[in-house]
Amino acid sequence: MKNKVMLLLGALLPLAASPLFAQGAAAAGKGDVAMLGLALGAGIAIGVAALGGGIGQGLAVSSALEGIARNPSAADKIFTPMIIGLALIESLVIYGLVIAFILQGKI
Amino acid sequence: MEHGITWGELLLEPLQHWLAGLGVDPEPATDALIVTAVLIVLAYFGGRKFRQQALVPPDGRVGFSFVMETVVAKMLAFFDGIIHSGARPVFLLLGTFALFILFNNLLGLVPGFNPPTDQFNVTVVLALMTFFTAHFLGIREHGWAYVKKFMGPVWWLAPLMFPIELISHLVRPLSLAMRLFGNMTGDHKVVAVFTLLLPLGLPVPFMGLGVFVSCLQAFVFVLLSSVYFQDALDHPH
Numbered sequence: 001m002k003n004k005v006m007l008l009l010g011a012l013l014p015l016a017a018s019p020l021f022a023q024g025a026a027a028a029g030k031g032d033v034a035m036l037g038l039a040l041g042a043g044i045a046i047g048v049a050a051l052g053g054g055i056g057q058g059l060a061v062s063s064a065l066e067g068i069a070r071n072p073s074a075a076d077k078i079f080t081p082m083i084i085g086l087a088l089i090e091s092l093v094i095y096g097l098v099i100a101f102i103l104q105g106k107i
Numbered sequence: 108m109e110h111g112i113t114w115g116e117l118l119l120e121p122l123q124h125w126l127a128g129l130g131v132d133p134e135p136a137t138d139a140l141i142v143t144a145v146l147i148v149l150a151y152f153g154g155r156k157f158r159q160q161a162l163v164p165p166d167g168r169v170g171f172s173f174v175m176e177t178v179v180a181k182m183l184a185f186f187d188g189i190i191h192s193g194a195r196p197v198f199l200l201l202g203t204f205a206l207f208i209l210f211n212n213l214l215g216l217v218p219g220f221n222p223p224t225d226q227f228n229v230t231v232v233l234a235l236m237t238f239f240t241a242h243f244l245g246i247r248e249h250g251w252a253y254v255k256k257f258m259g260p261v262w263w264l265a266p267l268m269f270p271i272e273l274i275s276h277l278v279r280p281l282s283l284a285m286r287l288f289g290n291m292t293g294d295h296k297v298v299a300v301f302t303l304l305l306p307l308g309l310p311v312p313f314m315g316l317g318v319f320v321s322c323l324q325a326f327v328f329v330l331l332s333s334v335y336f337q338d339a340l341d342h343p344h
Contacts, residue, residue, distance in 0.1 A: 087327040091282065094289030101292065 035107055042103040049096025056089045112219070135223040142210045142223070149175065189333045190340065197336055200240060204233065205329040208287065212321030215295055216314055222321075225291040227284065234280035234287075237332040245339030253339075283331060290324045 064082035068075045123133035153175030157163055182202050186194035215222030223229045245253045259268030294317050302310045
């Protein structure tokens with residue numbers, strides 16, 4: 001019970017950052033909504049990219065580990081394609097990160 | 108986040124003025140030239156023993172020439188495994204890519220240097236070189252029948268396959284460039300943020316990650332380049 005309360009509080013913790021949104025209104029130049037849109041877009045871009053990338057890499061590594069567990073002597077032959085697969089999956093996350101950089105630079 | 112001071116700014120001012128006069132952005136160009144100089148020195152001294160004689164007996168010690176020879180031989184064996192018709196024609200390009208990108212990436216971990224590969228300009232050039240070389244190889248191998256490879260397996264799928272293949276071929280250099288650029292920039296920024304937080308000791312695991320990512324990204328770049336070359340050279344079944 002206590003664990004669930006702590007989990008819920010931890011999930012609500014990012015809302016404590018909402019006072020930071022109030023400062024954005026003071027800056028001139030772009031409109032408030034534009035800056036909000038850019039900032040949210042940057043954050044959500046990398047967040048969702050990391051979510052999908054994490055799941056994808058988790059699947060890849062879990063298959064590789066299962067293969068190694070079945071046949072420990074093939075560990076080296078499994079490790080190299082696993083690393084290549086991880087790098088290719090990670091490249092999709094990097095595309096999201098680049099978009100996040102571009103959006104964050106426009107704020 | 109300010110830029111900081113680089114060794115290029117401190118020590119190589121005349122070079123930077125000359126480069127800026129040519130219209131080239133001096134920051135990545137200076138670092139890239141430093142890497143080129145290091146690679147030329149390594150290549151010269153590494154291969155000197157092999158240029159002096161035709162047959163060199165192995166002398167059983169792990170010397171500098173031995174390390175260089177092993178690196179080059181292993182790379183050639185790796186590319187031969189991917190490109191079925193022999194990797195010798197493209198080995199100069201792929202080997203240079205591998206060592207150039209590797210040393211450029213690792214340069215970012217040396218304090219006072221920025222990795223040139225964290226500029227999108229640099230990575231786009233490397234990716235475009237791969238793109239043009241792949242298509243040049245394909246046209247040289249197949250002639251104008253190279254276009255048939257875009258058509259897909261059966262002729263009545265051609266109107267559907269051709270745009271898809273065209274877009275996928277055009278996206279390849281973009282994805283190569285963005286992968287390398289994003290990895291290097293993100294990595295550098297992560298180390299910078301953690302150095303701002305606690306300069307003593309905290310960045311060390313992230314620099315270790317940086318070494319790993321640098322080597323891996325150079326490897327993935329040349330792996331994908333050689334796969335694209337093989338795809339262009341491949342005879343359709």
